[in-house]
Amino acid sequence: MSSHPLPLVRTMPRLVPAEPGNLAELPLDSVGDAALVKALVQGSERAASAIWHRHAAAVRRTLARALGPDQELEDLLQEVFMGFVKRASKLEDPSNLRAYLVSIAFRTAAMEIRRRKVRRWVTLTSTGEVPDAPSAPREPDEARALHALYRILDQLSARDRLVFVARYIEGLQIDETAASLELSKATVWRSGKATLQHVMAKAQQDPVLSGYVARTVKASRS
């Protein structure tokens, strides 16, 4: 259970403040996001840590899916959370923290995608590609297909790519995607539809991807 505003001081007067935010000895798992944000704004490190442990996995997953396999995500993850810390006091609906963090993750990913494109233009490496970080162990077939899929996504604009990821990979609805990416619903609708068709067509032409998809579909039907 996570989101009810806790009258912390009233319910637990004896546990008061060894640190700012009145969360000294509270079982943080039971504290709602709104109370954690309030405590973080007041400087509570425990609240900062609790927010990280509660939401870092979702943010990391969003970044991973937006940027593709074998990317070094830790710096970006820190960027997302520090961006949140800077704006935490202005959050309109702190109980909706996960959605807010995911929207920062999308914006951070957009900047990273643009940075990568610039790096490719100025060819910082001999191949023009950023060196891969060590990859997690994965079935070679699936790994090859994943790289092929993200090669297709690499050809898209940052906006179209993130609309695709938000709508179809993360499964956000149009209004949620629009809010996360700060786009109009109309733009999300058009971009999503056109990008999906484009990605499907390109994937079908790609021998690695089309082979992988054929095997997966066959296995799911058998």
Next chain:
Amino acid sequence: MTERATDGKARREPWASEGAEADALFELARSLDAPSSEDAPARRFVAAFRAQSDTKAERSRLTMPRQWHYGLAFVAAVSLVLLWFKAGSLPWSGDALSYRVSSGAVASQLLEARHEPIKLDFSDGTVVTVERATRAHVSETTQRGARFRLDSGKLSFDVVPHAERGNWSVDAGPFQVRVTGTIFTVEWLAAEGSLRVDVTRGHVIVEGAGQRRELGAGDSFQHREASAATGGVLLEVPAATARAVAAEPPNAVRPALPAAEKERSWSDLVAAGQFAAVIDAAHRRGAQACLSACSREDLRALADAARLGNDGQLAERALLAQRARFAGSSDATAAAFLLGRRAEDRREPNAIAWYDNYLSEAPQGRFAGDALGRKMLLVAKSDAKRGAALAEQYLERFRAGPYAGHARSLLEAKGRGH
């Protein structure tokens, strides 16, 4: 993937956007979960947070005592008042710009110039003219400009340049036209999907439909959608031609609108993102009449246009009409899910019932994962145990679905006894 042999040659049919192949691709990308059990990143974040808090505290320690703030604020306020008396107006204002509407028209956010143009005089000296046969809205005014939504017709701008960058923009269909200080016109014919921008002075940026163009003095830009399927053709018109065309009376094209509209179905208009055009057309026909008698395809297009065009009430009526008139159809089933979404947005308790309806009517439908996932989240808010049961059900069916992370969190919370 489907392959079919014809005359000895293999021919590949294109993958459908909502088929098993698409699902396989999405699942592939969803496998990128990048879990991390390390504690070091969390410690790094907390350390950065601590450093930032310390810097803030240090900064506030080094700043002057509060009494000094009051003293300085008083001196500043007196200076401003003196300046105001001297100059007749404040050098800047924190307020948003205001505007007066000419020709006796009522000042409101909706601007509808049927027979005569309407002129808006903004407090910074900028003049915006709503030309004849135009419907537009002032969406927002800020300290440095205003944002308009042009439903259909033509707006003319004479923007006063500011030392600080001005912030004026027009949303027209899928386009946004942004400007700092300039004279220009924007014409948007919603039913034709046609945008035209003519710049007389200054600099304008047109963005939308996958395009971005920067226009200078004398430049024109025109976009016409050849068809919804092709997504449109971009034409850049030589300035001289543009001026000649712009000289035509703006109402010259008006009578052609209904005919043009007839050529394009509502579904085509929705596909081209012209939601306002569909909503307008429905209102012209009579919304209720359309809800009771429109074809299934038009009703679906109207529901989509209203949903995506932010007319929630009309969307709800259209979705309910789909349920009533075409019960048992795929549209009616999808409408149940979309009504659930609308109820959820409005924090109405019947959202869960709509999701249940959808799940019972289309247990394998395209929104089944979403309906189950959203139901799970709603139920978990008030009943953690039932939420966890739904989470198990969700993970069983959609192991790598978009709500799998939420489902696992609910199960973990249950495991911890919360």
